[in-house]
Amino acid sequence: MDESAIEGRMKAWIVNFHVCSKLAWWLMVQNFGATTVRKWQRRINALYRKWLGLAQPAEPSVLFRSNEHFGLNLKDLVEMWRQTRVVKWHIMKYAKDPQTRKVYDHRLGLDQKGHIGKGNITSPALTIERIERSLDFERIIGAGQLGRTGLGFQRVSKKLRPREHIVARMKQEAEENRMVLLHDYQMQTNWLHWGLDGMMKKDLSWQAMLYQYSQRLLKFLINAQSNTLPSPDNLRRWKLNRSAACGLCGSEAATLTHILAGCPWVRHSENKVCREDRYTWRHNNLVALVAGELNDHIQRANKLEKKSARHLIQLVPAGTKPRHRYQPDASCGWLGDANDWVADWDLPEFHSNASSYVFPHYICASPLKVDGFIVSNSSKVCIILEFTSPMEDNLDMWNTRKKVKYSELEMEARKNGWTIRSVFIEVGARGWVPQRVFAGLRSLGLAALAARRLCKRLSYLALKSSYIIWINRFNKEFHPWRLKDQDQKGGDAGLAKAEKKALDHVAEKQVVNSTFLREGKRRANNVSLPEDGPVSNGGLSDVPPNSYAMLKDLVHGMQKNLDEKARSLLPQPSELCQEIDNGDRLSESPQPAERDESFDKIMKLLAKPHLPPLRFTDS
Ligand SMILES: [Zn+2]
Numbered sequence: 001m002d003e004s005a006i007e008g009r010m011k012a013w014i015v016n017f018h019v020c021s022k023l024a025w026w027l028m029v030q031n032f033g034a035t036t037v038r039k040w041q042r043r044i045n046a047l048y049r050k051w052l053g054l055a056q057p058a059e060p061s062v063l064f065r066s067n068e069h070f071g072l073n074l075k076d077l078v079e080m081w082r083q084t085r086v087v088k089w090h091i092m093k094y095a096k097d098p099q100t101r102k103v104y105d106h107r108l109g110l111d112q113k114g115h116i117g118k119g120n121i122t123s124p125a126l127t128i129e130r131i132e133r134s135l136d137f138e139r140i141i142g143a144g145q146l147g148r149t150g151l152g153f154q155r156v157s158k159k160l161r162p163r164e165h166i167v168a169r170m171k172q173e174a175e176e177n178r179m180v181l182l183h184d185y186q187m188q189t190n191w192l193h194w195g196l197d198g199m200m201k202k203d204l205s206w207q208a209m210l211y212q213y214s215q216r217l218l219k220f221l222i223n224a225q226s227n228t229l230p231s232p233d234n235l236r237r238w239k240l241n242r243s244a245a246c247g248l249c250g251s252e253a254a255t256l257t258h259i260l261a262g263c264p265w266v267r268h269s270e271n272k273v274c275r276e277d278r279y280t281w282r283h284n285n286l287v288a289l290v291a292g293e294l295n296d297h298i299q300r301a302n303k304l305e306k307k308s309a310r311h312l313i314q315l316v317p318a319g320t321k322p323r324h325r326y327q328p329d330a331s332c333g334w335l336g337d338a339n340d341w342v343a344d345w346d347l348p349e350f351h352s353n354a355s356s357y358v359f360p361h362y363i364c365a366s367p368l369k370v371d372g373f374i375v376s377n378s379s380k381v382c383i384i385l386e387f388t389s390p391m392e393d394n395l396d397m398w399n400t401r402k403k404v405k406y407s408e409l410e411m412e413a414r415k416n417g418w419t420i421r422s423v424f425i426e427v428g429a430r431g432w433v434p435q436r437v438f439a440g441l442r443s444l445g446l447a448a449l450a451a452r453r454l455c456k457r458l459s460y461l462a463l464k465s466s467y468i469i470w471i472n473r474f475n476k477e478f479h480p481w482r483l484k485d486q487d488q489k490g491g492d493a494g495l496a497k498a499e500k501k502a503l504d505h506v507a508e509k510q511v512v513n514s515t516f517l518r519e520g521k522r523r524a525n526n527v528s529l530p531e532d533g534p535v536s537n538g539g540l541s542d543v544p545p546n547s548y549a550m551l552k553d554l555v556h557g558m559q560k561n562l563d564e565k566a567r568s569l570l571p572q573p574s575e576l577c578q579e580i581d582n583g584d585r586l587s588e589s590p591q592p593a594e595r596d597e598s599f600d601k602i603m604k605l606l607a608k609p610h611l612p613p614l615r616f617t618d619s
Contacts, residue, residue: 001047006554007215008051012074013206015044018555020075027077028084034120041077048074053219055228057238059188061178062222067204069179070195070225079174082127083167089124090163131166187237188226191432194392199432203456212460220467224256224430229470231256247474257391259473260429260466270478276348278472279389281480282465284347286427287371287387288482289461291345293454294385294444298343298374301335301445333445334383334421338376345372349482363420364413368405374444382413383444384422389462392428399424399436431463461485 001011001019027037048054048063052072064079065071092104108125110116116123160168182189209218223229232244232254246254249265261279271277276284316322335341344350346357346369359370363382372385384406388398402424410420423440427433433455441451465483472478 001558002050004554004558008053009209009213009215009218011051012048013210014555014558015047016074018559020044020077020080023077024080024084027081028088032081034078034081037078037081044077052222053215055223055226055230058223058226058228059182059185061182062226065178066175068201069175070191070202070204072204072209072222076174079171082124083170085124086127086166086170087163090128090166093125093128127170128166131169135165135169188228190227190393191225194395195432198395198434198436199392199428200435200438200452200455200459202431202459208460217464217467220470221431221463224260224466224470227256229256231259248476257393260469261389261391261394265476270476276480278469278478278480281478281483282429282462282469283371283387283389284480285461285465285483286389286425286458287345287347288349289457289485290385290387290425290454291343291347291350291372293450294372294374295343297444297446297450298335298341301332302339302341304332304339333443334381335374335445337381338379340378341374341376343372343374346370362416363418364409364416366409366412368409370406380417381419381421384409384420386422386424388424388426389429389465390426392430392432395426395428395432395434399426425458427458427462429462429466431459431466433459457485 001014004011023040026032045060045063049056049060052063054060054062062071063074064076066073089104089107092100092107095101095104104125107123108129111123111125116126182192203212213221220229228234230240232241232246232252234256235241235244244254245252246258246263246265248263251258251264254263266277266279271280314322344357351357357369359366359368359373360375360382363375370384371387374383374385375381386402386406388395388402390398403422406420406422410422413420423444425437425440427437437458438451438455441454442448446454461483464485468483
């Protein structure tokens with residue numbers, strides 16, 4: 001796998017979904033020791049680090065944590081080994097055969113006396129007993145009421161069988177252990193303070209990792225999260241470059257925050273030039289994305305017929321069923337009050353020199369420049385949209401500051417008979433989106449799905465902009481352009497499936513040309529590629545897979561190669577015949593017979609009545 005020429009994240013995908021799944025069966029049917037499995041895990045860990053570009057000093061749990069905890073959710077072999085052992089003993093415990101059940105009881109008795117094996121803290125039997133007790137206890141307590149839903153509301157969770165419950169609990173415990181270990185790190189885990197409760201979970205699905213992010217962007221993402229990028233302060237900490245400094249202002253104490261959001265050179269010198277400075281550029285990318293989405297949304301909302309009175313609570317007479325379980329999004333949120341909404345945005349592409357962007361003075365004469373506003377003259381409501389993209393650590397501070405800033409404006413406008421509402425759209429420089437952004441977009445009447453999708457796009461766009469800022473950290477001649485995310489799903493929906501496939505194919509070809517043949521650096525794959533001509537990767541397709549189907553084919557190809565190799569290592573049927581002929585001398589290594597005769601020979605042997613029955617096993 002390591003030697004093939006596909007990209008690192010795809011190798012990780014294959015190891016995670018193919019190799020680890022295959023290994024799960026062997027872990028189940030064989031008794032491997034903890035040391036062996038740990039050795040394999042270390043090997044896989046090292047490869048994951050290499051393939052995904054995780055820095056050497058970075059703590060490894062980011063690979064295995066769940067998506068809620070901003071991890072990549074890869075399979076942990078040692079955990080899998082523990083789970084399969086528990087599953088095995090659970091099968092024994094509830095076996096139909098009384099003898100087998102007795103084996104379990106005997107094992108449990110031994111374990112309870114402390115004979116759980118050298119160096120082990122717990123045993124599968126003890127784990128089963130402990131988890132079963134705690135699950136029973138939870139059943140007695142019952143499901144409590146959570147959140148803001150009404151009494152009697154119950155989230156329907158997937159029904160699990162007892163064994164699945166135990167495995168789910170083990171996974172949960174493993175995740176908790178990983179989180180506990182994180183608190184030992186000072187530098188890498190400051191996202192714990194602001195990330196766990198306040199942020200929406202990132203889109204680290206395989207769909208995004210394989211098709212949305214590029215290999216380099218993914219590398220930037222995971223290293224930026226754990227603060228292990230080669231920023232000047234880290235280079236000095238790792239004793240790699242003692243004289244490292246910011247490439248723009250020359251500051252020696254430059255951190256990642258400094259480069260992505262706080263370099264004084266950008267703030268004081270670059271924004272004097274007549275082009276956008278890089279931080280404003282990232283900010284304006286976000287404004288442009290939201291402006292495009294909301295302009296469509298406003299047009300739609302203006303066409304809708306508005307209800308005069310909105311029923312917030314629909315009462316349901318006793319004995320009848322509610323007509324809609326969930327309220328449809330026909331109310332348009334704040335846009336439901338009028339039909340003459342007009343939006344304007346503080347973006348250079350929407351304004352020429354003759355018609356510069358101003359906040360309407362009849363609402364409130366203010367020198368404040370908001371990033372965008374949606375205004376309705378008939379209902380005298382103005383919705384202010386304010387964007388920020390600071391480092392995640394400072395999101396709350398900026399939120400408070402902006403709120404204070406606009407409360408003044410709100411008071412002034414109220415004197416003129418206007419109502420001001422504000423939506424703060426904040427996206428962290430590393431792509432984290434606070435929950436309140438989602439709530440803000442919802443209040444504008446965006447459907448939940450659309451709002452969530454917009455949040456994901458904002459996150460991606462902020463991350464990509466920051467990545468471009470990062471790679472331009474030594475470049476003072478930064479030329480901004482309007483960055484777009486690659487979200488073409490809406491456009492593709494109308495295309496027929498076959499057409500889309502054809503397009504995919506074209507895209508693949510382009511990827512080959514740009515990734516493998518043009519780029520100068522090829523160390524990431526650790527293969528020396530010829531300058532031109534087809535890329536060699538062991539007889540496999542030289543096209544990087546662009547769809548699950550292609551990955552599957554690749555896996556099958558590799559599996560076939562492996563199977564052939566394994567078959568050549570196994571004893572040939574003729575050798576088996578020899579063994580049977582030799583009778584007592586089974587332990588000695590037999591002489592291989594002629595291959596072309598082997599078939600006849602084995603048939604002859606099988607025809608003999610006095611032979612013991614042949615047993616063929618996989619091994
Ligand atoms: Zn600087």
